[in-house]
Amino acid sequence: MSHHYQALDDRKILTPFFLLMVAIAAFGTIFLIMRFVAGMGAVSNLSGGYPWGIWVVYDIIVGTAFACGGYALAITVYLFNKGKYHPLVRPALLTSLLGYGFAAFGAFVDMGRYWNAYNMFLPWQMNTNAVMLEVGLCVAAYVLVLAIEFSPAVLDWLRKQTGWQIKAEAWRAKLDKVLFFFIALGILLPTMHQSSLGSFMIAMGYKIHPLWQTMELTPLLAVLSAFTMGFAIVIFEGSMVTNGFKRHPETHLFSGLGKIIRGLIAAFLIIRFAYLIFAGKLGAMFAFDLGSLMFWIETALFVYPLVVMSSEEKRGNGKHLLYAAVSLLLAGALYRFDAYLITYNPGPGYSYFPAFPEMIMTVATIATEIAVFLFVVKKFPVLPREVHAAA
């Protein structure tokens, strides 16, 4: 309900930071046009051995995991019935919508034959064996579901516009009757495609380093880590909003999320290590090459938040919570980068490092997301209403 949320409409939209984000976005647009005029080769270092660069691995595979805040909170609030986290839901849904929306946009930019994209939706063209089909359809559906889940914020805004009050309230009443179904879908769909984003590794076979190639367990590890990243991003954004807008901290809420995160990280680490040991990959762990180095950096980044979240005292401290969340986001991101790019090995003769325009386009996407986020929270009731007494 709207009394939980407020638009920060007393704040200026055109801040220097906002304009910087817009400038970066505009710079990226130049290369975006080049990509469509001259082809991907003009702006990227993609090759026969590395067909997927940072546009796929960051914009889609890491980006949608960063966008799992809405997913993680939906499970906590609606499945485990922890209503006290409700105030965090709208900002999390907004970042999820932005993250997934831009991932879909990124997929389109990276699609070599985008004008044929509709073929994914034709039943007779669908290959149900393909992980990419599941990802494509499921992400497309989830963007729509997120838009519906976020629409109460837009309707709350609309209600305050002259002449729209009655219509907005009628729509809102209708929406509230069916929203539970979309919330359920919003839990199911990310479980499906976040696991699939790991399943890609299976068919890549030997190109995936042994420490990341976990075959049938890959989808489970992917969805578990996406889940931890979802919670971490909620804490991260909460801290950013608290500091950036000088608002009251929500540490008491985050501290509880910490307990959930602890369990998830533990599960991820136990399953991963158990698999690697049973599969006889201890040697690869201690090979002291790039792969084993990245593996241990990743593991350290997972263990640090586990330690923080296990301590009652540190969990209640905003600074420690933020550090733990950042560590966890890096861990999950690195897990994906390591598997799909850094240790990815298609065989001799191929190497990949993103081209400058390729990186700028990814940075521009992030800048656009930040700019839209800032605009929306100042225009629409998204952020939790300031609570001065203990909630």
Added chain:
Amino acid sequence: MDRRKFFRTSLGATVASAAALAAPAARARPNLEPAPEAVGMLYDATLCVGCKACVAKCKEVNGMPPVPMGQDTYADFALDLSEHTLNVIKIFSEGKGATKDALTDGFAFEKRSCMHCVDPGCVSVCPVKALTRHPRTGIVSYDKDACIGCRTCMTGCPYNVPQYDYNNAFGEIHKCEMCNQKGVERIDKGLMTGCAEACPTGATLFGSRTALLEEAKRRQALRPGEVYAYPMGDVRKPDSYHEKAAPQYQPKVWGEKEAGGTNVLHLSAISYDKLGMPPLGERSFASISEGVQNTLYSYLALPAIALGGLTWLVKRNTAGEQEGESK
């Protein structure tokens, strides 16, 4: 928040994930079997003299003009597969590179083109059936009108065969279609592949997979030094023979079993990894991947059950509230 309810839900989630874990093993499919009348090629690296007649013929048959190296060199020295090259001869060289088919101070040729896998990874991962395995001939073909350009086929090919044309705003995937694509159809017309026809030594031999595998095994059974009449052209009706002393072949025919096998088989005197062949076991990655996908998504049964349960839980937890606000 009711503690008992929390535990019940957690228990349910644990059981569900354990089931999801156990299920793939049960549902995994075996490797696909070769197509009933699979056609293929046998490339014997020990016969290859590196003349690249096959590379030139391939470009001619497939309508791909040569790409000159520069103003001074009006010749196409394709170094690897690309959007301009569906078939290429590569060289392995070590030390002085003096002795053919030897490891120390030796060299060897290797032909790279689509292997036409029996259980093709590219076909398995393509979301829109742009890559297909012909049910009778086993030829792996490409349909550019279906292709969305996601390039998952390139990640799923153990041999890095499919090549996307990045320098074209409307690029497509390029790969060998065994000279049988629309407009070429050499196999349907009873001809052989361009590269096999052009090969002057019989290093590239055309034929049915079965006959080629028999030929490969015959060669492996030869005593090193024994003179053998190597057939040229189509193994089932050779144009002529090329007499040569047999080398000491590697004990395995590449493509008999690797990742489910291939219709294009390779023979060599030095180990295949030196020739750039990937580290593959017998199980195809496609079969494992499809096992997982079909366990989770067969008839969308599991997602439907999960959605039913989730809808019920969310509805109960949000009963009587606005915006799915829980109690």
